Amino acid sequence: ExxxxxxxxxxxxxxxxxxxxxxxxxxxKGTRDYNPQQMTIRNNVLQKIITVFKRHGAECIDTPVFELKDVLTGKYGEDSKLIYDLKDQGGEILSLRYDLTVPLARYLAMNKINTLKRYHIAKVYRRDNPAMTRGRYREFYQCDFDIAGQYDLMVPDAECLKVVTEILDALDIGKYVLKVNHRRLLDGMFEACGVPNDKFRSTCSTVDKLDKSPWEEVRTEMINEKGVAPEAADRIGEYVRLNGGIELVDKLMQDEKLSKSKAAIEGLEGIKLLLHYCDLLGIKDKILFDLSLARGLDYYTGVIYEAVLTHPIKIGNEDQTIGSIAGGGRYDNLVGMFDSKNKQVPCVGVSIGVERVFSVLEARLAAGDISVRTSDVHVYVASAQKNFLDERMRICAELWNAGIETEQSYKKNPKMLNQLQHCEENGIPLAVILGESELKRGIVKIRNITTRQEEEVPRENLVQELKSRIELLDLKDVNGPLPK
Amino acid sequence: ExxxxxxxxxxxxxxxxxxxxxxxxxxxKGTRDYNPQQMTIRNNVLQKIITVFKRHGAECIDTPVFELKDVLTGKYGEDSKLIYDLKDQGGEILSLRYDLTVPLARYLAMNKINTLKRYHIAKVYRRDNPAMTRGRYREFYQCDFDIAGQYDLMVPDAECLKVVTEILDALDIGKYVLKVNHRRLLDGMFEACGVPNDKFRSTCSTVDKLDKSPWEEVRTEMINEKGVAPEAADRIGEYVRLNGGIELVDKLMQDEKLSKSKAAIEGLEGIKLLLHYCDLLGIKDKILFDLSLARGLDYYTGVIYEAVLTHPIKIGNEDQTIGSIAGGGRYDNLVGMFDSKNKQVPCVGVSIGVERVFSVLEARLAAGDISVRTSDVHVYVASAQKNFLDERMRICAELWNAGIETEQSYKKNPKMLNQLQHCEENGIPLAVILGESELKRGIVKIRNITTRQEEEVPRENLVQELKSRIELLDLKDVNGPLPK
Structure with missing residues (x-):
């Protein structure tokens, strides 16, 4: 204090x-407000993603923003230092959630749930060095889809990949490839290359850097920092440059060194089955089996995925490289860590990198590539004359009661010009214009803000007249980000 | 540590x-997970509320879950002890947000925004003693609608009340009354009763307890704890038992003591105008001017509101009293507290007590009064025969690609009974049944899970046949809580 x-x-x-x-x-530090434009983009993106999750029958859950610190302890390896702790104010020791996977595992174990297909969209917290220009924050959304349950090999795993393709297609954010690999194959590969057992994990997290660093650097780190023998590193280097499809799997199954490793064969057979299912699901051309994929997280036990945008995205006149946009994998042992009898619930899931998507769309908005409408108002109730507030209020109430999105000025005697300007600035398509002489004749005017045409309609038919005009509006105009 | x-x-x-x-x-402590049923209820309630907010042109914003501690300091009076602080891990001193109003004020001041009509739905945090059976948690949702800007008296204030009526009508949660009062009238009343200026605030927070305690207790607290003179307390007692409509306002304007107080007259004129606007908005019969309403929060400066359910709610065979379900008021000085030049942005808003709504619906669900469907799946792809996983996968992909909400078993060779049971338990209305002999004839069967009728349709028309059947389903069946 x-x-x-x-x-x-x-x-x-x-x-x-x-x-x-x-x-x-x-x-x-590392956080931001979302203003109405950003929230519109965000809600629009999330709505598209939720539609896909629901199409696959996923249910929604939520968990508290903080967990008992013990729940998070020992789940994130050396990244644990990035966890936000709450102050001890007497009572329990709490930390902010670091991801949505550990809370899911805690939820499954605590409630003794054996099967669940759920999505969870919420903010998570990491005391990382924020790179906010590149969409990396200390508070950020995660957007996870996971399937828990004891099922047949690779069946739910393949569906996760299908879900990612549907989401990336719906977001229409550019061409992508879904890289897949297998934790058991990585283990087998390290074994076959002569890496000692106790160095698998640390070697693996070094391989994980291959998407950002060239092999030479990774090799140096492996040898100097992780203590891998140079020959072993070179053998690894041979493997991790490989990628392909089913033919690569078949080739590796014949590989002299790998074929002797039970783990490698298990991984290769898994990948083979996964590729077969991806073929049936019609997404084979988007999948790339890539031996350099080695996601760092400790808890993966089987397949691992990463979706990568293959082309830079055009933002204004510049090209921006986005890279990874989704990732995930199978983690069969995490739930068991929370169960007193060590009962396992196998899980597989993907996390969509929505913050990157938000960043891209925000940048495109800033560059003028897209426009965003932040409110849904269809009708503005206006008057050119003084002392019409009472009548405006009556009409607004009537329109609200009829379910029509309506606004008016909160001033008693606003100027007509200001009222029409408000409509133009906010993309409100229709205005109801009240005047004394018209009202005496039982008439009001409906003005189309874009065309500036005005039509007289009977006051008593106003709701109907507005509804029929609203139906004719291009509804795309009132929905989130759109081409300008 | x-x-x-x-x-x-x-x-x-x-x-x-x-x-x-x-x-x-x-x-x-004081937090909970939301399971899929609870999330369905929650999302359904929030969707109805958001529809109303958007109907009134509100935009959406969000703020970080934590603020610099200084932002919260001095805003909540003695409740400040309930604020969650984060541990000092080097860097800034942070606290979890306590409500959504102070972050809004910080947002407006920081971004120099003078007008905004926004809604904000998010979790807030209070280290209170939780009464979880009555829907009071340490982590809970707030759901706020606020109008910021320098406008004419009571115009946005009246719209807030209209918004509350539309929400409570949409939620269909029982009869209610919207109590209104005015901070200036309370001040004037205390003044007229002989309460010294510096005791207005504490006397006010004692009056606030009248909804839970009888007058005698409140009187005792006023005299013994707040140091109000017994005669002054008795005079207050006369006033706070008054409630009514416009006729009460007129009567009080003639009141010997009140009419001498500038503050009281200002408050009464405000209430009179508000009641007039409520009449125009068609909600007069739902408004009750009530002198006992005295919301405790320090920052209110004008009108104050509270929506109260007037009848107990039937849950199973029991009646449960809910009480307050929304509240709010005008706070014209809060934004200025954040502005270096003390520039004011007048604000008025309401907060919907969604946690109480959730609790009621969860209790009704537990009592069997309502049922909830947690997934949107329309079609289940099943087979009675072995080795149909490949074909099931192909068909699932086809249906997903056509936008149809579809599930299948993740097992290679599931039993027919289990597959149909899954459909019944999860309210999935249609099943596609695959069989070898039918497929050879280019046929698949569509089974209506409720009627158990099966129809053969050409395999190539499957998507169309399913879509036309889904359109005929009662869509209410797939949306949130509904009468059983």
Missing amino acids: EVSKLLALKAQLSSEDAPPTKFVLKTA | EVSKLLALKAQLSSEDAPPTKFVLKTA
Whole structure:
């Protein structure tokens, strides 16, 4: 608390002309507000994703934003230092959730649930060094789809890949490839290359850097930092440059070294079956079996996935490379870590990198490539004359009661120009214009804001007249981001 | 960290038959997971509320779950002790948000926004003593609608009340009354009763308890704890038993004591105008001007509201009293507290007590009064015969690609009975039944799960045949809570 007071004091001093009770106004480091445009983009993206999740029968769950610290302990390896802890205020020791996978495992174990197909969209927290320009924050959304249950090999695993393709197709964010690999094959590969058992994990997390660093650097790290023998590293280097389809699987099954490793064969057979199912699901051409894929997380036990955009995205006049846009895999042992009898519930899932999608769309919005409408208002009730607030209110109530999205000025006597400007600025397509002489004749005017045409309609038919015009509007115009 | 270790140790000791690495599995005190049924109820309720917010042109924003602690300091009076603080891990001193109003004010001031009509639905955090059976948690949703901007008196204020009526009507949760009062009238009343200026606030928060305690108790607290003179308390007692409509406003304007108070007259004129607008908006019969309404929050400056359910709600065979279901008011000075030049942005808003709504619906679900469908699946792809997984996969992919919500078993050779049972248990209306002899004839069967009737259709027309059947389904059946 002392620190807090000092910081407040410091903040006061640094904001020069502020009165003494003021401080620098900001959101916490690595976080941001979402303004209406950003929320529209976000809700639109999430709605498309949820539609796909539901198409596959997923149910929705949510968990608290914080967990008992013990729940998170020992699940994230060296990344545990990035966990946000709550202050001990007497009571339980709590931390903010770091992802949605560990809370799912805790949920399944706690409620003794053996099968669940669920999605979970929520914010998670990591005290990482934020790179906010590239869409990396300390508070960010995760968007997860997981299938828990004891099922036949690779059947739910293949459906996860199908889900990712449907989502990326729906978001229409560019061409992509779904890389797949298998944890058992990685283990078998390290074994076959002569890496000692206890170095599998750390070698694996080094291989994981291949998407960002060239092989030479990865090799150096392997040898100098992880203590892998140079010959072993070179053998690994031979394998991790391989990628392909079913023919590569068949070739590797004949590979002199790999064919002797039970783990490698198990992994290869898994990949083979997965590729077969992907063929049946019609997504074979989007899948790439890639031996360099080695997601770092400790808890994966089987297939691992990563979706990567293969082409840069055009933002304004610039091309931007996005890279990874979704990832996941199978983790059969995580739930058991929470069960007192170590009962396992096998799980497989994917996480959609929605923050990257948000960033791309926000950048495109800023570049003027797309436009966004942040409210759904169809009708504005206006008047050119004074003392029409009462009548405007009556009409607004009538339209609201009829379910029509309606706004009016909160001023008693607004100027006509300001009212029409509000409509134009906010993309409100229709205005009801009230005037004394028309009302005496039982008439109101409906103005089309775009065409500026006005039509007189009987006051008593107003709701019907508006509804029929709203139906004719291009409904795409009122939905989230769209081509300008 | 020491404490954390000790607690972990304690937890281990207390879970008897667990191996040493295990601990008691639970969510943090006062929090809960939302399971798929609860999420369906929640999403359904929120969707109805959002529809109303959007009908009134509200935009959506979101803010980080934590704020710099200084942002929250001094906004909640004695309740500040309930704020969750984050541990100082080097860097900024942070606290979890306590409501959505202060973050809104910070957002407006920080971005120098003068007008905004926004809704915000998010979780907030209070280290209160949870009464979870009555729907009170330490982590809970707030659902706020606010109008910021310098406008004419009571115009946005009246719209907030209209919004509440539309929401409560849409939720169809029982009869209600919207109580209104005015902070200036309360001040004027205390002044007229002889309460010293510096005791207005504390006297006000005592009056606030009238909804739960009888007058005698409130009177005692006023005199003994707040130091109000007995005669003053008795005069207050006369006023706070008054409630009514426009005629009460007129009567009080003539009241000997109140008419001498500038504040009281200002409040009464405000209420009179508000009631007039409510009349125009067609909600007069739902409004009750009630002098006992005295919401505790420090930041209100004008009108205050509270929506109360007037009848107990039937849950199973029992009646349950719910009470307050929404509340709000005008707070014209909060944004200025964040602005270095003290620039004010007047605001008025309401918060819907969605947790109470969730609790009622969850209780009705538990009592069997309503049922809930947690997934949207329309079609299940099944087979009675072995080795049909490949064909099932092909058909699932075809249906998913056609946008049809589809599931299948993740087992290679599931039993027919289990497949049909899954459909019945999950309310899946249609099954596609594959058989070898039918497929050879280019035929598949569509089974209506409810009627158990099966029809043969050409395999190539499957998508069309399913779509036309899905269109005929009662769509209400697939949407959230519904009468059983």
